[in-house]
Amino acid sequence: MIRFRKPVLDLTRAMKGELMTQQRILSWNNRVISWLRRLKLRYRLPRRLSRYLSATSLQSVQRYAESPASPPRGALFEIWRSIPNGFKWLNYFPIYERILSEFRARPIRFLEIGVYHGSSLQMWKKYFHPDSVILGIDIDPTCVQFENADSNIHVRIGDQSDTEFLQRVIQEFGPFDVILDDGSHLCSDMIKTFDYAFLNGLTDRGVYFVEDTHTNFWGHWRDQPYSFIDLCKDLVDYSHAHYWGHSGIDVFASGNPQRLNAISVPRIGSEIEEIRFFDSIIVIHKNKSRALPVVEHL
Numbered sequence: 578m579i580r581f582r583k584p585v586l587d588l589t590r591a592m593k594g595e596l597m598t599q600q601r602i603l604s605w606n607n608r609v610i611s612w613l614r615r616l617k618l619r620y621r622l623p624r625r626l627s628r629y630l631s632a633t634s635l636q637s638v639q640r641y642a643e644s645p646a647s648p649p650r651g652a653l654f655e656i657w658r659s660i661p662n663g664f665k666w667l668n669y670f671p672i673y674e675r676i677l678s679e680f681r682a683r684p685i686r687f688l689e690i691g692v693y694h695g696s697s698l699q700m701w702k703k704y705f706h707p708d709s710v711i712l713g714i715d716i717d718p719t720c721v722q723f724e725n726a727d728s729n730i731h732v733r734i735g736d737q738s739d740t741e742f743l744q745r746v747i748q749e750f751g752p753f754d755v756i757l758d759d760g761s762h763l764c765s766d767m768i769k770t771f772d773y774a775f776l777n778g779l780t781d782r783g784v785y786f787v788e789d790t791h792t793n794f795w796g797h798w799r800d801q802p803y804s805f806i807d808l809c810k811d812l813v814d815y816s817h818a819h820y821w822g823h824s825g826i827d828v829f830a831s832g833n834p835q836r837l838n839a840i841s842v843p844r845i846g847s848e849i850e851e852i853r854f855f856d857s858i859i860v861i862h863k864n865k866s867r868a869l870p871v872v873e874h875l
């Protein structure tokens with residue numbers, strides 16, 4: 578009995594030891610793989626600028642001014658600081674005020690991606706017209722506690738990159754006058770969500786915000802080489818797509834009967850009226866009935 582038990586114990590210990598060594602090797606492998614992945618995805622400076630801009634433009638300076646000591650003024654900021662658990666970069670408030678104040682006079686439908694502790698849902702509810710519908714979506718099921726259907730604050734749980742989920746919430750509550758992506762901040766999610774929600778979830782003159790785009794430059798959130806900011810830079814080209822195949826002004830001239838039939842462009846470009854780049858916020862204005870520019874020579 579004794580002679581029999583000892584080898585079994587030794588064998589178990591040996592197997593345990595081998596298993597631990599294998600686990601250690603595996604964990605090192607994973608670490609190296611994730612380090613190599615991060616190295617591959619890391620942000621690289623756009624070096625071609627040095628080919629086109631002078632050294633003066635690119636010289637290193639320390640020229641930022643300190644942010645104002647007094648907080649930003651405005652209704653939105655006052656509402657935000659009256660609600661506990663808020664967390665926002667202060668430079669966002671004037672940007673939101675500038676663009677969203679025109680939406681305050683009438684009831685709107687507002688979608689915020691990313692609920693967290695629900696404080697921004699309350700902020701938007703207080704900021705917009707009292708009959709507005711505020712919908713928050715979040716991947717975290719505990720966020721459902723921030724729903725207050727009687728006050729028209731709704732919460733739905735799902736993944737922002739899941740287009741079937743987006744389709745369901747758009748059917749239930751949309752189309753939205755304003756969509757704000759303050760969700761995972763992963764480049765891939767920002768792009769997938771925009772790809773579906775801009776065309777399918779916004780009203781014809783709606784506005785699409787993406788917050789915290791500085792994360793596009795930061796390791797964890799940069800999960801692919803092509804960032805949301807890269808996409809928006811390319812969208813500037815796409816919003817000029819009517820000029821791509823037509824050099825010269827003839828096709829755009831007023832009175833040219835072929836004007837509208839001669840030009841076809843990718844849909845995404847034809848529905849973007851304006852793209853605004855702020856520090857860490859990008860705003861894309863939609864216009865489904867965008868007019869072809871016309872040129873007149875008097």
Ligand SMILES: C[S@@+](CC[C@H](N)C(=O)[O-])C[C@H]1O[C@@H](n2cnc3c(N)ncnc32)[C@H](O)[C@@H]1O
Pocket residue numbers: 663664689690691692693694695696697698714715716717735736737738759760761762766
């Ligand atoms: C920055 S917080 C939102 C903050 C909130 N908008 C505010 O201002 O108070 C980000 C939220 O996004 C959620 N989130 C992360 N990944 C997501 C995904 N794939 N789909 C939907 N929500 C996601 C997180 O659970 C978290 O609550």
